[in-house]
Amino acid sequence: MTTVTDGEVERIVVADQRRISWARCRADVAPFLTRHVTWRALAAGDIRSKYRRTLLGPWWITATNAITALIMGSVAGRFLGADMKTYLPHFMVSMTIWGFISSSLSEACYTMINAGGMIKAVDMPILIHIMRMVQRNLIIFLHNIAIIPFIWLVYPWSVGFGALLGIIGLMIVYVFVVSASVIVSMICVRYRDVPPVMAAILQLLFFISPIIWQPSHIRGGEFIVAINPVAYLLAVTRGPLMGDIPSLATWAGAIGVVAALTAAMVYIYTRYRSRVVYWA
Amino acid sequence: MPLIEAKNIGIEFPVAPPNARSFRHLAIKAASRVGGRVSKSQGAFQFVQALDDITFTLNRGDRLGLVGHNGAGKTTLIRVLAGIYEPTRGSLRVVGRNVPMFDIGLGMDEEASGYENIRTRGLILGLSPEEIEERVPEIVEFAELGDYLELPIRTYSSGMLLRLVFSIAASIHGDIILMDEWIAVGDAQFRKKTHGRLQEITLRSGIVVLASHDHGLLRDTCNLGLYLDGGRARAFGAIDDVLKELPTV
Numbered sequence: 001m002t003t004v005t006d007g008e009v010e011r012i013v014v015a016d017q018r019r020i021s022w023a024r025c026r027a028d029v030a031p032f033l034t035r036h037v038t039w040r041a042l043a044a045g046d047i048r049s050k051y052r053r054t055l056l057g058p059w060w061i062t063a064t065n066a067i068t069a070l071i072m073g074s075v076a077g078r079f080l081g082a083d084m085k086t087y088l089p090h091f092m093v094s095m096t097i098w099g100f101i102s103s104s105l106s107e108a109c110y111t112m113i114n115a116g117g118m119i120k121a122v123d124m125p126i127l128i129h130i131m132r133m134v135q136r137n138l139i140i141f142l143h144n145i146a147i148i149p150f151i152w153l154v155y156p157w158s159v160g161f162g163a164l165l166g167i168i169g170l171m172i173v174y175v176f177v178v179s180a181s182v183i184v185s186m187i188c189v190r191y192r193d194v195p196p197v198m199a200a201i202l203q204l205l206f207f208i209s210p211i212i213w214q215p216s217h218i219r220g221g222e223f224i225v226a227i228n229p230v231a232y233l234l235a236v237t238r239g240p241l242m243g244d245i246p247s248l249a250t251w252a253g254a255i256g257v258v259a260a261l262t263a264a265m266v267y268i269y270t271r272y273r274s275r276v277v278y279w280a
Numbered sequence: 281m282p283l284i285e286a287k288n289i290g291i292e293f294p295v296a297p298p299n300a301r302s303f304r305h306l307a308i309k310a311a312s313r314v315g316g317r318v319s320k321s322q323g324a325f326q327f328v329q330a331l332d333d334i335t336f337t338l339n340r341g342d343r344l345g346l347v348g349h350n351g352a353g354k355t356t357l358i359r360v361l362a363g364i365y366e367p368t369r370g371s372l373r374v375v376g377r378n379v380p381m382f383d384i385g386l387g388m389d390e391e392a393s394g395y396e397n398i399r400t401r402g403l404i405l406g407l408s409p410e411e412i413e414e415r416v417p418e419i420v421e422f423a424e425l426g427d428y429l430e431l432p433i434r435t436y437s438s439g440m441l442l443r444l445v446f447s448i449a450a451s452i453h454g455d456i457i458l459m460d461e462w463i464a465v466g467d468a469q470f471r472k473k474t475h476g477r478l479q480e481i482t483l484r485s486g487i488v489v490l491a492s493h494d495h496g497l498l499r500d501t502c503n504l505g506l507y508l509d510g511g512r513a514r515a516f517g518a519i520d521d522v523l524k525e526l527p528t529v
Contacts (some may be wrong), residue, residue: 008281011363014371015290038403045400049389121383122404123363193303274366278294 025270031125032178039128043135061143065096069151085155087214092151093238094211100141101177101230102202107133108181109188109195116189116280126276127269130181138174148241158243165245169236169254176233176258179265186272190279205230229257282376282455282486284338284361290369291331291356291511330356332511333370338487338504345502345519346491347526352508354491358382358458361489376455376486380405381463381478384449385441394429394436394444401448415451422477423447424470439466450477455486462490462497495523 051057073088108130112119115129152159188194206212209230218225225231232254239246331353338344346354359365360372362380387404388397398419402412420429423443425436433441442465449463463478464471482488482501492498498505498519505522507515515525 008375009377011374012371013363013366013373015367015369035406037408038406041403041409042400045389045392045396049391052391118386118404120359120364121380121386123378123380124404124406191303275294277365279296 020267020270025266028125028270028273029127029266031127032131035125035128036131038124039131040135042128042132043139046132046136047139058139058143061140062146065092065144065147066150068092068095069147073154086157089148089151089155089157089242090214090238091212093148093241094209094234096141096144096148097173097234097237098206098209098211098230099144100137101173101233102206103140104134104137104177104181105184106199106202107137108184109198111181112185112189112276112280113192119277119280126273127182130178130185134174134178134181137177159241160243162240162243162245165240166237169233169240172254172258173233173237175262176229179258179261182265182269183261186268186276189276190272210234229254232257282340283373284336284375284456284487284489285373286334286336286361286370287372288370289331289334289357289360289367289372290329291353291360291365292368293328293330295326295328329511331360331367331508334506334508334513335370336506336513336516338489340486342504343482343488343490343502345498345505345522346489346508347493347495347498347505347522348508348514353511354508355382355460356511357506357508358460358489358491361456362458374456377453379449379452379454379457379481379485381449381457382460384463385445388433388441388445390434391432393431394423394425394433397433397444398429398448401445405448405452407452419444419447419451422450422473439470442466443470446474450474450481457482457485457488457490459488459490461492462494462501495526498523 047058051060054060056063069088069092072091073084111129111133112126115126118124119126119129184194184198188198205228208224208228210225211234215225215231232250235246235250236254238244239250334353334357336344346357348354356365360367361374362378362382363374387401389400392400395416398416399409399412402415403409407415423429423446425440425444428436428440429444433444436444446463446465459478463474465474479501482490488501490498490501502519505515505517505519506513507522507525515522
């Protein structure tokens with residue numbers, strides 16, 4: 001446990017890993033706030049580094065997303081025989097939100113494994129590695145979302161003040177992604193079989209969530225939507241943005257899932273944080 | 281007031297044999313138990329006792345030299361003091377800010393310029409962007425890399441890269457210097473400069489812990505010595521007495 005008084009840093013470590021107190025949880029999760037400058041700046045550097053010497057820079061993300069929209073709108077639409085006016089906005093908004101969730105979770109599998117060298121060399125809370133990764137994906141998400149207004153211009157739908165609720169929805173999704181990433185990355189660094197399993201789970205979630213299909217399309221199997229956490233996360237983000245205000249039960253479902261996951265994350269992180277350096 | 285208080289510190293490393301992390305192996309193990317065959321302890325975690333019952337106290341002005349064979353636990357102890365490994369036994373109290381002078385080149389980005397890497401490395405070391413900006417002129421001056429700092433570091437020679445890395449590490453201010461081997465980088469002139477700088481840093485700081493095989497250096501730098509052997513403290517006391525305990529070659 002580290003305490004800072006009058007600029008003097010005091011660190012006391014007692015080998016007693018089984019005891020989990022509120023104070024320990026708070027101290028462990030604190031870098032999320034106290035070191036936010038660190039992880040945000042490192043993530044921004046990662047993005048800059050990735051698109052160095054390119055013409056569009058990070059706007060390449062937006063451009064590739066625009067191409068996806070164009071293909072879906074012009075070609076796939078004809079095959080699917082769907083009404084592009086409603087289908088394309090639904091697909092693009094869903095895909096953008098899902099992209100943030102799935103790319104964060106698939107990167108989480110290797111975050112701790114790849115950071116192994118640094119974990120063993122620098123006294124930096126390992127939470128920062130996760131936050132850096134999530135922040136990187138958030139920056140990509142924000143670039144992706146820039147395409148949505150253009151789609152709205154082509155196929156407008158009614159947008160009201162209710163859309164602001166979508167911001168609350170996005171905050172819920174953000175907390176979900178952070179908590180799930182911490183759990184996934186800590187399991188993956190210990191059990192190296194999990195990354196491929198995770199890829200399969202993400203694939204499954206993609207198909208059972210209303211992303212390429214709309215909830216109104218399904219005939220039977222509605223319970224899958226009812227028990228799928230991703231469906232709730234999509235409902236509280238995409239719903240308000242597209243003029244479909246979710247019911248209280250849906251909000252409760254989304255918040256419940258995220259709260260349970262976050263509690264699990266805090267427990268797992270506090271309990272096993274100090275072991276990761278030995279597993280990495 | 282810098283202080284290091286180590287009480288009965290022990291570190292047990294779990295060493296996973298290649299198979300222990302695999303689900304398939306766990307499944308086979310479980311299945312064979314059902315079938316009555318006992319799989320040999322192969323695949324179970326083994327433990328390496330890297331440190332065992334280490335106790336010492338360092339106060340302001342103490343310079344501790346760590347000596348011992350390869351694998352005696354010197355680097356592990358330095359990493360415990362740095363807060364990287366948490367002791368699995370005993371307790372540790374550290375008052376003061378650490379200056380890690382080991383693995384100083386990690387987290388650098390090949391494609392980024394020298395300046396950008398100064399910032400990245402500073403962030404990793406826990407500095408705020410403002411603190412980093414304050415240090416940039418000092419780092420630039422010490423590294424003597426001039427306009428090269430504008431270029432991606434992949435264009436640097438290895439000596440130039442070490443100059444940059446050392447200059448960043450040496451710009452950190454703190455009370456406790458942790459060093460795994462004395463750092464000597466660059467050409468003859470820069471080597472002299474780094475030596476001078478390290479001496480200055482070790483004199484200025486409150487506590488120094490230095491792991492080294494160079495007895496002359498240890499005698500010059502340290503007042504205390506800790507002789508580690510197989511993770512245990514064989515001798516602790518004045519550096520000259522501890523060095524006498526070491527088997528002569």
